[in-house]
Amino acid sequence: MITRKSIQHHRDHKKKLKLVEELKTNTEDDHNNEVKNTIHQKLLDALDELNPRYKNALSLMHLEGYDYEEITEILKLSYGSCRTLISRAKEQLKLKMKGSALKEI
Template identity: 50%
Template sequence: MTNANQDIDQLITLCKAGNRSAQFEVYNRYYKPMYNTALRIVKDSHWAEDIMQEAFLKAFTKLESFKGEVTFGAWLKKIVLNHSLDNYKKINKNAMDALDDILYKVEDTGYAEDVTLDFQSVKIQEVMAALNSLKESYRIILTLLYIEGYDQEEICDILVISPGNCRTTISRAKESLLKKLNA
């Protein structure tokens, strides 16, 4: 176990005991990446700030359920991600209806051809702009896959979709992103 893991384990123990300075230290360590996670989903800085803070409150109240099976950061990120998606669905009801229609009605055609993107010649800003210009279902699924680093099984659990729908949506999202980058 590294010193950082030991240090966070000690902080978590103090947080469970209600130590406010330990909670503040945990917040300071994880604030920025959790804010960025929320921002990538909801695309609004004020909204992301609120979601991130609510997720921290939820995490601190549910700290007893943290068993250490994954890192604390991964556990917290899952809370932030789920809270972001839940809030996004509430506020963008119409957008999420369209997302649900696409995700639940996609035929499972098996594994689609893998679309390879040539990111060597594309700047990060161009990729992010193209990603943000995709329709919501594609933007969210590619954000979960490439930016947040979830695998397809985890994405299926997060979005409550079948593996076939996940594969097909990822394939179509990649194709759409490639077209935008080549345009």
């Protein structure tokens, strides 16, 4: 009788621990999703603030998935000009993201 009760107590305790762990994991996932959504929104806001040429070049490359050769055809640029444009666009985006991070502090 005592053995059965102790085994049942152990099983119940184990179930409670499992539920607590699941709850903890779900809460951490929710927090991570909130952080990702916030960063994603800041990135989109910074992208909107860019020069339209920079915004178009970055959108074509990173959102649409085009490579440099395809972008040169779309924007009617030379290969070198395209790479320079995207490089400058990335730098401007980095500066905008740093600026938004400093505003929060």
